[in-house]
Amino acid sequence: MKVKKQKRHRRAVRFFTACFGFREPFKVLCDGTFVYHLLANQITPADTALANTLGATVKIFTTRCVLAELKSLGESYSESFNAACNLITARCDHDKRRSAVACITEVIGENNSEHFFVATQDAELRKKMQEIPGVPVIYALRNSLFLERPSGLQHQFAKAAEEERSHMTKLEYKMLKKKKKVAIEEAADASDANESDVDHMLDTQVVKANIKRDRTNVKDQVRFKRNKAKGPNPLSCKKKKTNGKKRTDGNTNASSEKESKIVDNTTRNGSRKCKRSRKSKNVTEATV
Template structure:
């Protein structure tokens, strides 16, 4: 079950990253109810807990209106106020005079340009945020944090925007037609007689060159040219002749020639010592 939840969270994060351009480190906009839930259930440190859910580094934000609302709630939310003051403050023009939920809706309007993840425990606020196209929502259940799956409205908006990007707009089509007309006019020959001569002599060649010029002007490429591998010859080192060393003829042939010529190699002569004969002495 744990792996299934992790896979769902990873899919949701990938959806917002691919379709709406969210980038790391992710920005998480927290309201007072969410911060209070973190404090009550001792989810500390908050940035590490949220980072584990999103599998990425995060930066926590709040607004002045949220801080003022926590301040008005008194001692029961004093610890939550101290925690919220450690977060970065997102820019809003209310100066703490608006309700926290209205302030957050104002900050993330216009397609959530700052790419905020909104963390809240307010069910009404979460329902309103689901109707907006590109706002990921987080909430806590006791000491466990959750990332909501993209709603049907968010998925439909992403699909429509993708189809819109695949087709050119009316203005782009008019610009393309205008550019094409200018290029065709510049490549058109000035005299009709010249065109007839070309058709009579090298008509096919002229038409081919003209087509290439138009394609080059429009930035259209021909069919991809693949490099054909040339046939390689044998390894030149394997074609070298075998080297001969010193004796060209084998020893057996050499001995044969020596025997035929009645020549004989004389080896080292052994010296023999002869005993000298002493004369016999007659008594």
């Protein structure tokens, strides 16, 4: 049974978080009957018990009218009054004390803008809260806490809200029209620019084709060659002597002259020596 109860509570919490924007930590608005039941059945601490049922952290609230009502009930509810004083007080802006049912309904309002979970044991208040969309109700049975399933009215309201979200508002429709106009104008400008570019390209291609045709016509015509003056036959011309060759020739001539001189000198010297030697021999023979 505990597993089924937890699944049911998770589904209800997901419904309210997805369709009505409830966020952690969840705010729970308690009346005097709920506080009294928690103390009588020893469901303490209250924040941990509520956190286990909702599956998230919790902040517990009450109103000044609820505190005044508990105080007026006497000593039998003094313990619950002291426990309620430790809770966070929500603003109710009532100068005169009102009943807890009227005060909580005014605090919740038509749309429950503060996203309160209402915790009560009062059957009348539970029925009123089920008629208001986006108000989850918590109640207790003996030692356990329960979260009521979303009513049929709350499901219908959630579906209608989803349909409204899917449809566009007037402002969104106007903005979409403006964007379409701007997109059409930009597309028209781009197409004009592309057409002008294409025309320019076609014109250039036509001009190039005409130029090519003119050239082909000129080539087809007969051309007479003129006799130009020609240079001398390169085979009949002498080769030009470069400076390097001249220098080399001069060097070779000088070296050859030197070699011839050296040869003459050597021959002369040799002949002279021979003559001297012969003279000396003749002189020796004569003396003998």
